[in-house]
Amino acid sequence: MQQTSTRVMATLAGMCLAGLGLAIHAQQGGSGEVVGNGETTARAVIQSCSSPSVLGLALLRERASSEAVKEVEVVIRIWPNTIVPEGKHAVHIHQTSECKPCSGAGGHFDPGPNSNTSPDGNHPFHAGDLVNIDIDKAGQGTLFATTTRVTLSDGPLSVFDDDGSAFIIHVNADTYCPDGASAGCAGGARAACGLILRD
């Protein structure tokens, strides 16, 4: 399993590094998001919240499984830029597929009967909570993450609910709110956003 996971991640990373999705088109079917081996994929173009600049690309892959809870691999590649400064930046899946403005993405994706999308008030317990991305001096960085809190396929955890979902990269690092809710503990203002779209 580890070898398979490593292979998938390497493939995703390679696709990221190849450029803005150009290499991924070979993976796309004409009508569906399910690719080889029953895997399901999606992507997001990451754009600045303060300018029209495209900053990078996110790729998601749900591993084929008959389990109701799925394993979703996420790769986010941010290219060199002057908008996202060096350091760690919070990354989350937010509740609405809206990036213009970035506030339109709403709170953190957190479906279910006890949903609490409050960014600082229910962190890091949301379904959409991920880990920080590390940005270097050139403004670039790559995040590799795996989550079982969301799915790409249909179901109660799907990011493709009625109003979709979006990635948000925040101005500050995610502290994961170790002392409970406090203003900005989940990363504060929004630096970049990407609508999560089915392949």
Ligand SMILES: [Cu+2]
């Ligand atoms: Cu966030």
